[in-house]
Structure formats: C-alpha cells, structure tokens
Amino acid sequence: MREAADVVSPLLSVSNLHKTYGSGPSAFEALKGLDLDIAEGESMAIIGKSGSGKSTLMHLLALLDRPTSGTITLDGTDTSRLSAKQLNQTRNSAFGFVFQQFFLNAQASVLDNVTLPLKIAGVSRRERTARGMAALAQLELDDKAGNKANDLSGGQKQRVVIARALINQPRVIFADEPTGNLDTATGTVVEDILFDLNQRQGINLVVVTHDEDLASRCDRSIYIRDGLIAAPAGVAA
Amino acid sequence: MKIVDIVATAFRNAFRSRLRTSLTVLAIFIGAFTLSLTNGLGTGINQYIDDTVASVGVDDVMTVTKTNEDEPADGGPAEYDPNQIEADGPPGTTTSALTDDDIETIAGIDGVLSVQPAKSVLADYVQYDDGTKYQLSISQFVPGMKVELASGEQVDLDAGDPQLVLPESYLEPLELGSAADAVGQTVVLAVTDATGEQVTTEATVVGVAEPGVITMGGAIPNDVLTEELYDLQTNGAPESETTRYAQASVSFDVDAGEEEAAALKDRLADAGYTGSTLEDQLGTITAVIDAIVLVLNGFAVIALVAAGIGIVNTLFMAVQERTREVGLMKAMGLSSARVFSLFSIEAVVIGLVGSALGVLAAIGVGQLVGSVSGDLLTDLPGLTLIAFEPVTVVAVVLGVMAIAFLAGTLPALRAARQDPISSLRYE
Ligand SMILES: Nc1ncnc2c1ncn2[C@@H]1O[C@H](COP(=O)(O)OP(=O)(O)O)[C@@H](O)[C@H]1O
Numbered sequence A: 001m002r003e004a005a006d007v008v009s010p011l012l013s014v015s016n017l018h019k020t021y022g023s024g025p026s027a028f029e030a031l032k033g034l035d036l037d038i039a040e041g042e043s044m045a046i047i048g049k050s051g052s053g054k055s056t057l058m059h060l061l062a063l064l065d066r067p068t069s070g071t072i073t074l075d076g077t078d079t080s081r082l083s084a085k086q087l088n089q090t091r092n093s094a095f096g097f098v099f100q101q102f103f104l105n106a107q108a109s110v111l112d113n114v115t116l117p118l119k120i121a122g123v124s125r126r127e128r129t130a131r132g133m134a135a136l137a138q139l140e141l142d143d144k145a146g147n148k149a150n151d152l153s154g155g156q157k158q159r160v161v162i163a164r165a166l167i168n169q170p171r172v173i174f175a176d177e178p179t180g181n182l183d184t185a186t187g188t189v190v191e192d193i194l195f196d197l198n199q200r201q202g203i204n205l206v207v208v209t210h211d212e213d214l215a216s217r218c219d220r221s222i223y224i225r226d227g228l229i230a231a232p233a234g235v236a237a
Numbered sequence B: 001m002k003i004v005d006i007v008a009t010a011f012r013n014a015f016r017s018r019l020r021t022s023l024t025v026l027a028i029f030i031g032a033f034t035l036s037l038t039n040g041l042g043t044g045i046n047q048y049i050d051d052t053v054a055s056v057g058v059d060d061v062m063t064v065t066k067t068n069e070d071e072p073a074d075g076g077p078a079e080y081d082p083n084q085i086e087a088d089g090p091p092g093t094t095t096s097a098l099t100d101d102d103i104e105t106i107a108g109i110d111g112v113l114s115v116q117p118a119k120s121v122l123a124d125y126v127q128y129d130d131g132t133k134y135q136l137s138i139s140q141f142v143p144g145m146k147v148e149l150a151s152g153e154q155v156d157l158d159a160g161d162p163q164l165v166l167p168e169s170y171l172e173p174l175e176l177g178s179a180a181d182a183v184g185q186t187v188v189l190a191v192t193d194a195t196g197e198q199v200t201t202e203a204t205v206v207g208v209a210e211p212g213v214i215t216m217g218g219a220i221p222n223d224v225l226t227e228e229l230y231d232l233q234t235n236g237a238p239e240s241e242t243t244r245y246a247q248a249s250v251s252f253d254v255d256a257g258e259e260e261a262a263a264l265k266d267r268l269a270d271a272g273y274t275g276s277t278l279e280d281q282l283g284t285i286t287a288v289i290d291a292i293v294l295v296l297n298g299f300a301v302i303a304l305v306a307a308g309i310g311i312v313n314t315l316f317m318a319v320q321e322r323t324r325e326v327g328l329m330k331a332m333g334l335s336s337a338r339v340f341s342l343f344s345i346e347a348v349v350i351g352l353v354g355s356a357l358g359v360l361a362a363i364g365v366g367q368l369v370g371s372v373s374g375d376l377l378t379d380l381p382g383l384t385l386i387a388f389e390p391v392t393v394v395a396v397v398l399g400v401m402a403i404a405f406l407a408g409t410l411p412a413l414r415a416a417r418q419d420p421i422s423s424l425r426y427e
C-alpha cells in the first residue's frame, strides 16, 4: 500500500480532535481540538498531568474509541469510515499494546499469554507456538514459556507483555505508563527494549508517561494540558 | 479466532473456577439424571408392551366386534338388547353378537382378506394321565398368534389333529415333568355341552408357554381343537345359539400401510362394526404410561430450569471476574460476536458435562435396577424396567445443552457489549 511518494505522508494524522465524556450537565470535554501528525518510524511521548487527557488521546489513536468530532487518519484512510470488523482487524494486525498493569492471564502459560493476539487473528496453533517462542527468545524469556504467568517477577511480566505486543509484528506499539509499575532498574530495561524495537524494527512508539526521563528518550514529546497540546514538538537528542 | 480455538478456550475457561463449575454441573447432573431415569422408565415399559405385541406376530389381524349403537354418548346406561352376549374383557362387558350374516358382510368389505369368527370355548378341566383335574382357560386365539415358548413349537394352524400350547405353570400340578418332557404328551380336556352333560376330548401338547401378558395363563388351542371343543360345547343347542360369536378375526394386508388400515377401520365402522388391532388395544396402556412419564418429566425439567439459573449465575460471576481479560481481547481485535460465543459455549460446555454425566449415571442405575427387578418381577420375563433409546439419550443431552445456551445468553451478551476502555481503565 505504501508507495515511495507516500513516505512523507504521516502514519497517523489527527485533526481537530474532540472527545466529550457523558452528556448534558455532567458532560466532560477531555480533548478540546487537537492536531497531531505521527511520522512513520517515529517514537513519541505523550506527557502531562494526571487527568489531562493523555490516555484518552492514546485510546483514540489506537482506535479503541471513537472521537466526538475530528478525524484520525491511518495510512491515509479516514478511520471513521472503517467498520467494526475493520477496526478490530487493524488493531489486531497493526497495533501492539503495553499497559501500566500487565493484564496477563495468571493461570495460563507465558506462551499462551504471548500468543493471544495470534489466536484472536486465527493463526494455527503450530505457527502460534513457533512465533511465540521466537518473540520470547527475543526478550530472553524462552526458558519461561511453560511457566504460569503468575510465577514471574514484575519485570519479567512486563517483558511478556512486550512480547505479546510485538508478536503480530505491529507498526505501532501503544504504551500507557509502561514503567509506572516497575522499579527504576527494571523500568530502564523495559525502556531499552522498547527503544531497541523502535530503532531496529522501525516500530512506531506512542508512549504515555509522566516520567520526563522516558519522554526525553523519545524522538518527540507532546505535552497535554486541559485537553490541548501545550508545548508541541520537542525534538530529543 | 478460529472455532476450534473458541471451543477449546471455552472448555478451559469453564473449569477455571473448579468448585463453582462443579456445583453448577452437579445441579445439571441431578436434572439430567432424573429426566433420563423417568424417560427410561417409560421407554422400558412401553418397549415391553411393543415387544409383546411384536412377539405375538399378528400385526395383520384385526379384532372385529359389532358396534353397540345403543350406547349413549354421555356414558349413561344402554338399553337392553336381547342380542347381546358376553364378550372378552372385564366381567360384565357385553357386546352385540356377530351372526353368520355379519361374518359374510365383513368378508365382503373391501380390504378384508379373510374373516374367522372367534369361537369362545369354556373348558371345565384339564387332566393328564388320570391325575388330578385342574381348571383351564382357553385363550381367545387370534390366528397366527405366537407366544414366548419355554419348549416345543407354536400350534400348527393347519394341522389335522387337535393341539395346544400349555402354560408353564401347569407342568408341575399335572405332573408333566420338565417343559421338554411335556411336549408330545396327550392331555384330556372336558367341556359341558348344551344339555348339561360333561364330555371329554384329547389334545397333544406341542409347546409350553412362558408366562406373559398375552396368554394370561390360558392354554392356546389350534383350529381343530377349538372346533372340536366348540362342537362338543354347543351339542344340543338351538342353531341360533351356535352361530353367535362375540368377535371375529379379520386379516388384512399390513404392507398397504397404516392409512389403509385406518381406511379399513372406517369402512368397518360404516358397516356397523368396530375393528381394532392388538396394537390399538395395548395403545391405551401405552398412552397412560406416556402421560405418567410426561408428568415425571415435568418435574425433571423444573429441576433443569433451576440448574439453568445456576448457569446464569455462574457465568455472570465469570464475566465479572474476566472483565479485564475480555477488555484486553477486545482491544486486541476480538469481535463482540466472538466474545459472545466464548461465554455461551462455556455455558453449553457446563450443560454438556452435567447432562452427559447425568445420563451415564442414569444408564448405570437403570442396569442396576434391571438386574434387581429381574428377580422381583419374574412373572414378566423380558421386562427391562428402565430402558434407554439412543435417540432419547441424545435428545436429553442436546436439550440440556440448549437450556444451558439460553441460560448463557444473558451473561454472554453482557460480556460482548463490554467496552474495552472502561474494562482496562485503572487508577
Ligand atoms: N469514561 C469516562 N467518563 C467520564 N470521564 C472520563 C472518562 N474517561 C476519562 N474521563 C475523564 O477525562 C479526563 C482525562 O482522562 P485520561 O485521559 O484518563 O487522563 P490521563 O490519562 O491524562 O490521566 C479525566 O478528567 C477523566 O476523569
């Protein structure tokens, strides 16, 4: 789909994005008209105070929710035109998710947790196992494949979550406070893995954080305040 | 997500909370067990009746009586009819007699292959080798009727000499020895003729009958013996008496199908006669048993509905517990329809396990009861008190799975409608 001429056009493009929760007197306007372009292969941090609308923006970018108004364009396609089925398919094949909490199935094996997106995609068991083992090997967790997810340490769990996020070779990994639950040392390891993926495999990173250090490692940071971008485009070293 | 994966996942999910699932399965088990058992009881008894009809082997014969037209529809008393004679059945049952004219009329009806008046004979006693005399009833013999034999053969309808099949219970009193010994022996039968004189005749025992519903402990004569006894019995009676029969046996072409048989009954009815096959007569009993089984099944179904509510409860808890898991899977692109099927199949799995175990247990109990009742109900050989038809067993399992599916729809809908973002929200 992507031709040479399109390289300059952004992967994700957002214009005049509004999101209002609820209606009537209790309505709350979380996003008040955002414009944003994310280039192919870019790593971007969304920073801001708690309640400023960072997660809301990420959910909209990740097509987990529909904006109240405004458009989100993915690869030149207006995503408001996509059907529920197409949205599901896009999230499954193009996106990977890392949340502050791990959301692992504690009773299932590490391998089963990692291959969940492939299972949803309808990939055969054999291929799931092969790709799952490869992803675990990449994160040096292949010896834990048969363990229950519950038996792992916090850092290991977050690595399992990253393995799960990259199993379907996504174009974007959305990470909401990926190191929020980890101590500094393990947090740094997880950060290293994410930026390594970004640099080596060209996977876009969209990281929600209020950790300035993490944000500074990204190509770019946007600062959200009261539902608007306050200080756009801070290019990091 | 592939169907295999959905089913496998649902299966595993069903047993994630073992105790909770086990209790729900237990409730289903009880319902399915009861339903299978009551069904099995009905099947067993009806099968016995069917087998009895089949073993008699007279599905091509209809018993024809004269329709009693005087009988008021409201069940009140009927007017006296001098033409009425005592008929088969409970004491006091009467029916209008068939005359030779009637026999001819019946023979002329379309579809009647042959007609034979039933000549009822009353034997005074049976005696063997100058021993003790015993009372003996002569069965109303339908031509071609077969009974379960302990030894020997059925009577030969075309034989030239008088023959009979004797019930097993007569062997010891008559000192005939074993069933095999009795076959071929000659016994003496006595009847009282119209002038009041007691006369005797001889007949050969060709077979010994096992006890059963049809023979009711009577001896079965062949045609020659019936004729002989009838002639002796009516000796000296006016002709109007000797040509009056309670009923007649009509043979018809059974291969022509049930519709033709029904049409024949209609034609007989138009001519003023009532025709009924043995199956019709036993059908009444079957209907009563069916009704009883239906009521019992009703209770079992109530138990199953209660168990279904258990499934609703179990699944609501599961949906609650797995809110985040469902949200995550939806975020990863699992469609709402697939989420729905995950939970409803989980319900069906619970139904399947419960009902399969219940049905198996019922079959086990049925076998146990079968061996015990075999000892208790020796008068009814061949009766399996609780029998299972594969179709019914499968129907119970499928029915329970359907109930489980219905029970699962509400929780499954809630899971399917869940919003992934609010499920994944924390803080
Ligand atoms: N489902 C919702 N209904 C109502 N208000 C919401 C909902 N989700 C978020 N909000 C509100 O929107 C604002 C932005 O939320 P969020 O994007 O989660 O902030 P952040 O991630 O920056 O902390 C907050 O004030 C929050 O209370």
Ligand SMILES: [Mg+2]
Residues within 6 Å of the ligand: A054, A055, A056
């Ligand atoms: Mg947030």
